[in-house]
Amino acid sequence: MAERSFAKEVEKLRLADGETFEGEGILAVTKGLLQAGVAYVGGYQGSPISHLMDVFADADPLLRELGVHFEANASEAAAAAMLAASVNYPLRGAVAWKSVVGTNVASDALSNIASGGVTGGALIIVGEDYGEGSSIMQERTHAFAMKSQMWLLDPRPNLPSIVAMVEKGFELSEVSNTPVMLELRVRACHVTGSFVAKDNVRPAMTVGEAAANPKRDTNRIVLPPANFAHEHEKIERRWPAAVNFVRDSHLNEWFGPERDEIGIIVQGGLFNTLNRALELSGLSDGYGSAQLPIYCLNVTYPLVPEEVTTFCRGKKAVLIVEEGQPEFIEHELNTMLRRAGIDTCIVGKDILPRAGEYTGQVLCDGVATFLDKWSPERAPDRSMPAPTDTELAKEVPPRPAGFCTGCPERPIFSAMKLVQRELGELHVSADIGCHLFSILPPFHIGNTTMGYGLGTAGASAFKPAGRRAVAMMGDGGFWHNGLTSGIGNAVFNKDDTVTIIVDNGYSAATGGQDILSSRADNPRRKTKNPIERAVRGMGVNWVRSINRTYDVTAMRDTLKEALTSREAGPKVIVASSECMLNLQRREKPLRARAEKEGRRVVRDRFGIDPETCTGDHACIRLSGCPSLSVRQNPDPLRQDPVTHIDQSCVGCGNCGEVSHAAVLCPSFYRTRIVSNPGAFERLLDSLRRRIIGWFQMQHERAIAARAF
Numbered sequence: 001m002a003e004r005s006f007a008k009e010v011e012k013l014r015l016a017d018g019e020t021f022e023g024e025g026i027l028a029v030t031k032g033l034l035q036a037g038v039a040y041v042g043g044y045q046g047s048p049i050s051h052l053m054d055v056f057a058d059a060d061p062l063l064r065e066l067g068v069h070f071e072a073n074a075s076e077a078a079a080a081a082m083l084a085a086s087v088n089y090p091l092r093g094a095v096a097w098k099s100v101v102g103t104n105v106a107s108d109a110l111s112n113i114a115s116g117g118v119t120g121g122a123l124i125i126v127g128e129d130y131g132e133g134s135s136i137m138q139e140r141t142h143a144f145a146m147k148s149q150m151w152l153l154d155p156r157p158n159l160p161s162i163v164a165m166v167e168k169g170f171e172l173s174e175v176s177n178t179p180v181m182l183e184l185r186v187r188a189c190h191v192t193g194s195f196v197a198k199d200n201v202r203p204a205m206t207v208g209e210a211a212a213n214p215k216r217d218t219n220r221i222v223l224p225p226a227n228f229a230h231e232h233e234k235i236e237r238r239w240p241a242a243v244n245f246v247r248d249s250h251l252n253e254w255f256g257p258e259r260d261e262i263g264i265i266v267q268g269g270l271f272n273t274l275n276r277a278l279e280l281s282g283l284s285d286g287y288g289s290a291q292l293p294i295y296c297l298n299v300t301y302p303l304v305p306e307e308v309t310t311f312c313r314g315k316k317a318v319l320i321v322e323e324g325q326p327e328f329i330e331h332e333l334n335t336m337l338r339r340a341g342i343d344t345c346i347v348g349k350d351i352l353p354r355a356g357e358y359t360g361q362v363l364c365d366g367v368a369t370f371l372d373k374w375s376p377e378r379a380p381d382r383s384m385p386a387p388t389d390t391e392l393a394k395e396v397p398p399r400p401a402g403f404c405t406g407c408p409e410r411p412i413f414s415a416m417k418l419v420q421r422e423l424g425e426l427h428v429s430a431d432i433g434c435h436l437f438s439i440l441p442p443f444h445i446g447n448t449t450m451g452y453g454l455g456t457a458g459a460s461a462f463k464p465a466g467r468r469a470v471a472m473m474g475d476g477g478f479w480h481n482g483l484t485s486g487i488g489n490a491v492f493n494k495d496d497t498v499t500i501i502v503d504n505g506y507s508a509a510t511g512g513q514d515i516l517s518s519r520a521d522n523p524r525r526k527t528k529n530p531i532e533r534a535v536r537g538m539g540v541n542w543v544r545s546i547n548r549t550y551d552v553t554a555m556r557d558t559l560k561e562a563l564t565s566r567e568a569g570p571k572v573i574v575a576s577s578e579c580m581l582n583l584q585r586r587e588k589p590l591r592a593r594a595e596k597e598g599r600r601v602v603r604d605r606f607g608i609d610p611e612t613c614t615g616d617h618a619c620i621r622l623s624g625c626p627s628l629s630v631r632q633n634p635d636p637l638r639q640d641p642v643t644h645i646d647q648s649c650v651g652c653g654n655c656g657e658v659s660h661a662a663v664l665c666p667s668f669y670r671t672r673i674v675s676n677p678g679a680f681e682r683l684l685d686s687l688r689r690r691i692i693g694w695f696q697m698q699h700e701r702a703i704a705a706r707a708f
């Protein structure tokens with residue numbers, strides 16, 4: 001069950017010619033694909049395009065009606081390889097993934113398809129996870145475009161521009177026989193707006209029809225001598241064809257006055273931020289009516305030399321707003337101008353930061369610095385305070401990201417802490433996924449992370465002389481590649497590593513999509529393929545499955561056994577409990593309906609007895625649940641605040657289990673909250689309240705007597 005359902009919104013994908021579509025960027029992309037007659041779509045989820053994959057999945061009935069194939073690919077590599085369908089056949093295909101990491105994973109297939117070239121349009125929608133809020137290394141997809149000569153679209157975050165780039169992207173791909181990447185930053189994925197729709201177009205050829213009429217052309221396969229010809233073809237034919245198409249179709253946009261001494265060139269995806277900076281500087285408005293010439297690159301690769309020289313000729317200086325490093329576009333602009341003998345000064349990373357996101361504030365400062373030097377009469381007043389410099393920012397302590405309340409992965413790390421207490425500190429090779437939060441407080445567990453599914457591979461150099469290394473792997477990473485890169489590798493190399501495979505039932509970190517081992521019924525996919533069976537099939541003999549990770553004692557003992565077992569070869573613990581977010585998403589509405597209908601509903605909550613709590617908060621350090629908080633000690637003779645469980649508790653019981661396994665204290669209790677209780681239950685409740693109330697009254701009197 002995905003994080004968000006688009007079941008209602010996908011109805012908008014049926015809009016016909018002339019009707020107005022209103023909604024989010026990712027839905028607009030999908031509508032654009034259907035209007036362009038796409039024959040197949042796929043990809044692998046990951047921020048910021050997870051929801052695009054969810055839109056595809058929810059739109060599957062419509063896709064089927066139109067004869068469009070949708071595949072939830074096993075990885076980005078698998079998605080890129082699927083684009084092979086566009087090599088020999090006039091099939092338009094689109095895949096989506098998170099970049100730059102997904103592009104790294106896909107790069108084998110990508111290089112192949114870029115070399116051989118395509119017949120049908122191939123579009124790769126990359127969710128560019130760069131800048132503040134990103135979870136990955138800060139790199140640019142642009143480098144991949146340049147190294148393989150794949151074209152890179154970076155549309156202005158505006159629905160008509162995004163839809164146009166989808167449609168034109170296919171045409172560009174076909175006229176230049178080259179795969180095209182469409183880069184969407186997180187804000188473009190979720191920007192809302194409207195555009196005038198066109199009818200959906202059934203693909204002229206379906207993937208089924210292509211398979212029934214196979215074609216081959218050895219010139220399109222990367223093998224000598226064709227591979228050498230491909231390079232020439234790229235440079236001599238495909239590249240010029242792309243440049244001509246971008247120019248003739250006016251894919252890049254021009255804003256502001258035609259003549260000026262200065263101007264700005266901007267990556268399309270940054271246009272809105274630049275415009276906002278100009279607006280704050282009194283040089284534009286909310287509609288993009290800039291008072292400076294702007295050349296907006298909706299296509300950032302390849303550049304169009306004639307457009308660049310036309311824009312720059314006669315200008316003293318041009319600012320290039322290009323996020324990230326290295327400054328590929330800036331270098332190329334300089335080369336182009338030099339070749340054309342134009343001496344316009346290109347200003348870029350000499351005044352704009354070399355690293356970090358180009359936020360509104362960064363661009364405000366950059367534009368001001370640019371204007372100070374090149375057009376001081378238009379330079380804005382710089383007395384504006386930075387928006388983050390508020391009282392609130394000073395007061396609120398930074399809060400590290402962490403596991404959700406009730407997360408079944410938390411007890412795994414609590415158990416690991418307990419094991420470390422006995423066996424000493426462990427080298428833990430971490431993996432991509434929710435479990436990566438173990439690295440941050442309060443656990444401080446995890447020494448490296450090498451990539452998705454690569455936890456076990458990341459521990460493979462450690463051949464234990466005494467203490468075994470521990471590797472983490474998520475179920476998402478396991479099916480993405482970890483089964484071979486981690487488990488297979490460890491079996492073959494006779495590694496002694498202990499791998500904990502965290503099986504929460506979903507690709508939880510990417511938004512709760514089903515994977516092979518999901519327990520959920522999925523009418524379109526084959527789920528319920530146990531990880532343990534796959535691991536055993538790979539040749540691991542020592543495998544233990546724990547089906548309730550909240551059982552901290554069992555987790556601790558199994559981990560200890562794995563670390564000390566005499567058996568040679570990899571040791572694998574499959575630790576399973578359902579992702580609490582998904583569980584709540586599924587159960588909450590059912591519970592609410594049952595309560596409303598007057599049916600008896602029981603749910604668990606945990607609490608802490610403030611009288612028993614000593615206030616040392618070891619429970620918080622060992623569990624880290626966000627629902628564990630502190631409150632004033634009710635006993636006037638004890639000053640330390642006591643632990644308190646707030647309203648967000650989902651009753652997973654981890655806090656109590658941890659306290660029990662660590663022999664901390666008996667202050668945790670479980671309450672059962674009964675909605676719509678029966679008559680007997682009510683009677684019992686009032687009886688209990690009276691008896692307990694009597695004891696409490698005695699106790700309160702005793703405390704009052706001690707008070708000052």
Ligand SMILES: O=C(O)C(=O)Cc1c[nH]c2ccccc12
Pocket residue numbers: 044045046047098101102105135136432451452509510
């Ligand atoms: O959803 C995210 O934010 C992820 O980091 C998950 C992810 C999806 N595909 C990947 C490829 C390499 C590394 C991480 C991911």
